[in-house]
Amino acid sequence: TAPLRIAVIRGDGIGPELVDSSLEVLGAVAEATGAQIDVHDEPGGAAVYRETGRPLHEGALDRLREADGVLKGPVGLPDVRRPDGTEGGLLGGELRIGLDTYANVRPVRLRQGVTGPTRHAPGQIDYVIVRENTEGLYLSRGNGVATPHAASDQMLITRVGTERVVRYAFELARHRDGAPRDGARRVTCVDKSNVLRSFALFRRVFDEVAAEYPDVEADHLYADAAAHALVVEPDRFDVVVMENFLGDILSDLGAGTVGGLGMCGSGNIGTDAAYFEPIHGSAPTIAGKGLANPLSQLLSLAMLLDHSGRREGAELVERAIGSALEDGAITILPTGSPEGGTAAVTAAVVERVRA
Numbered sequence: 621t622a623p624l625r626i627a628v629i630r631g632d633g634i635g636p637e638l639v640d641s642s643l644e645v646l647g648a649v650a651e652a653t654g655a656q657i658d659v660h661d662e663p664g665g666a667a668v669y670r671e672t673g674r675p676l677h678e679g680a681l682d683r684l685r686e687a688d689g690v691l692k693g694p695v696g697l698p699d700v701r702r703p704d705g706t707e708g709g710l711l712g713g714e715l716r717i718g719l720d721t722y723a724n725v726r727p728v729r730l731r732q733g734v735t736g737p738t739r740h741a742p743g744q745i746d747y748v749i750v751r752e753n754t755e756g757l758y759l760s761r762g763n764g765v766a767t768p769h770a771a772s773d774q775m776l777i778t779r780v781g782t783e784r785v786v787r788y789a790f791e792l793a794r795h796r797d798g799a800p801r802d803g804a805r806r807v808t809c810v811d812k813s814n815v816l817r818s819f820a821l822f823r824r825v826f827d828e829v830a831a832e833y834p835d836v837e838a839d840h841l842y843a844d845a846a847a848h849a850l851v852v853e854p855d856r857f858d859v860v861v862m863e864n865f866l867g868d869i870l871s872d873l874g875a876g877t878v879g880g881l882g883m884c885g886s887g888n889i890g891t892d893a894a895y896f897e898p899i900h901g902s903a904p905t906i907a908g909k910g911l912a913n914p915l916s917q918l919l920s921l922a923m924l925l926d927h928s929g930r931r932e933g934a935e936l937v938e939r940a941i942g943s944a945l946e947d948g949a950i951t952i953l954p955t956g957s958p959e960g961g962t963a964a965v966t967a968a969v970v971e972r973v974r975a
């Protein structure tokens with residue numbers, strides 16, 4: 621088979637450490653499966669912004685579209701600012717809107733061998749947040765109006781934008797591996813349609829699309845009640861779809877129930893481009909110390925391999941992570957960092973990929 625061409629954005633803070641860990645694991649996958657893998661570096665993020673005034677180099681989007689897979693480390697340095705005062709180099713607008721990756725897919729799963737802060741058992745927390753990724757409140761990014769005394773941002777929900785992400789959620793519910801709730805496949809729509817007209821449109825479009833999927837149960841929760849339910853009855857969730865900003869917040873909440881931000885990878889998926897990254901940020905206070913949990917990046921790598929049709933490689937990585945957690949080779953501490961640091965996790969996963 622042809623070589624797999626992977627583009628890598630190392631990012632800022634803990635990004636490079638996590639990406640290095642993933643490249644070690646990817647090397648082991650290549651050996652184990654006999655695949656040839658070409659890795660190309662694409663600079664991006666806050667450090668690049670500081671140097672060049674732009675978060676990506678010229679032509680980057682085209683190169684990322686042409687790659688078979690894009691693996692991105694977290695970006696962001698809180699002191700690197702744009703003229704409007706927001707952070708420079710965050711790439712949210714550039715990559716998500718630039719590549720039109722409209723579905724931000726964020727699996728939340730309590731794994732065997734990980735202790736969460738609630739009393740739930742593995743198997744009771746296993747759902748996927750599908751976050752709309754190109755509009756909602758974030759379309760206001762850089763477009764808000766501010767005076768020293770008042771500032772406003774606007775949320776935009778469109779029919780087209782909602783329809784495509786809701787359809788993605790129903791297709792995922794139909795096909796995904798993972799425990800269907802009580803034997804049922806379900807998509808939950810999370811919004812605040814009781815208060816805001818934009819969310820009322822989101823829910824109306826959700827209901828229209830749901831009617832095309834009679835085999836998948838359609839469910840609704842207001843976002844405040846959803847935050848509560850995600851903590852106290854996570855087993856009611858299968859696929860959960862929501863607006864961009866709500867998805868940002870509730871996915872970090874979900875991560876908090878399964879061992880921390882370092883346990884959650886994600887995919888930003890569009891029609892002709894996709895990229896994969898941890899859901900968390902660049903964790904500046906632990907950067908360079910080898911303390912970060914790389915599983916978020918490794919799980920993102922597994923999602924990338926799966927998305928690129930390398931199912932065997934994806935399963936190798938997933939199974940290696942699962943067994944290393946189960947047999948205690950990896951322990952996630954209550955701080956969210958792994959015992960033995962990043963290196964111990966990488967070594968445990970590489971060893972199992974090779975086995």
Ligand code: NAD
Pocket residue numbers: 693694695696697698707710881882897898899900901902903904905906911912913914916955956957
């Ligand atoms: P953060 O996600 O970087 O960190 C939140 C907390 O979680 C910190 O205590 C951090 O140490 C910890 N943490 C995060 N990842 C971890 C890991 N893998 N292992 C162990 N602990 C981990 O959020 P923040 O501090 O609010 O933001 C830092 C920077 O990251 C900001 O510049 C922010 O804008 C940016 N950011 C980028 C992305 C992205 O690239 N997709 C996502 C979120 C935040």
Ligand code: IPM
Pocket residue numbers: 696710712868899900901
């Ligand atoms: C995420 C991040 C981004 C977001 C930031 C860094 C722009 O928090 O990927 O969840 O808010 O979408």
Ligand code: MN
Pocket residue numbers: 868869872899900
């Ligand atoms: Mn976030």
